[in-house]
């Protein structure tokens with residue numbers, strides 16, 4: 001649910017209930033590579049884009065804060081290039097980078113056009129033999145690992161964890177985001193499955209001493225906006241910032257006069273003014289609110305909980321498996337915004353942090369799969385836009401993986417709740433528990449996930465290596 005999905009898949013998810021009526025919003029944009037060929041290059045490209053934003057009444061994007069980026073001399077160029085196949089599989093981000101043995105530089109435009117013209121957005125001296133990013137995080141993980149190996153009564157004391165239960169789950173929001181399955185008169189909402197699982201997991205980890213924060217504890221959105229008072233301007237601006245390497249180039253190829261005349265009535269602009277555009281922007285705002293909670297809490301580990309499904313009104317018997325996403329998988333049309341490039345570069349430079357995520361997630365996803373009696377997803381082509389890292393683990397550029405630039409990150413697709421065997425197990429709330437004094441009922445099937453993540457996390461710390 002994020003960056004690439006911005007263009008089409010997220011629309012398809014967000015507008016699933018209306019797809020049956022052949023919503024024009026389901027139309028994917030044409031491939032961006034063909035467009036880029038006709039678009040202006042060099043300083044003309046950025047001048048034209050500035051004109052486009054001005055025409056739409058959108059302020060220029062502010063440069064991102066680089067305070068958390070690795071220090072000079074703590075980055076290994078060869079390690080970074082080794083990680084690029086997972087973070088930047090198309091080379092889209094590297095169009096903006098000048099990478100030498102001694103320095104990595106991020107430019108505001110394609111590096112080949114920027115060099116000698118534009119001041120860099122960011123530059124770091126490289127030269128470490130191996131990457132030494134994220135020293136505070138690695139040190140704290142090592143400290144927790146010592147506690148786990150010493151069999152302390154609260155082995156996860158000092159570990160900060162944010163759990164994000166994906167989506168919302170109330171009928172009001174299910175109607176808008178389409179994240180539910182209704183079959184045989186029963187409804188299973190993804191946002192309820194994720195919330196129950198998050199509470200179970202929080203209980204598991206708090207019992208071991210971890211400090212755990214849930215981004216939400218009800219089926220309401222996380223953002224403080226309501227549907228009626230929503231101000232979309234921040235997310236609308238980001239929608240246009242991201243368009244530079246996506247659908248905007250075909251308009252940048254026009255003359256200035258034609259650009260100013262045609263852009264305000266372009267389909268990509270008009271669709272943001274309708275109901276489905278509001279749904280899309282609101283859901284982006286809600287994910288942004290979750291990411292801001294993470295920014296403030298500064299966790300060591302971020303777990304996003306989701307479940308998979310295909311249609312809102314049918315079951316399927318073809319797929320039921322478990323997978324988890326780490327940051328990366330940035331596609332060529334996902335580098336247009338400064339925030340996309342800087343978050344992507346942070347993941348690329350944080351080689352140690354990324355490797356810890358991949359190692360942790362491999363243990364978590366395989367333990368969860370084992371507990372559920374399901375396979376971990378193995379097909380390298382199963383997840384469009386993702387890059388397989390190991391069985392069950394894929395690098396994928398979705399909103400929350402992109403934004404998790406300071407912690408370990410695991411984004412779970414825990415099983416397929418529209419599967420003929422899963423759905424009936426989820427319609428009966430056969431167990432009850434208490435989270436922070438509030439009782440709740442849930443389907444017992446979900447315990448396999450919360451116990452699996454707890455067991456996998458302990459195995460990760462037992463086998464922790466700082467490299």
Ligand SMILES: [Zn+2]
Nearest residue numbers: 166190306307
């Ligand atoms: Zn989901």
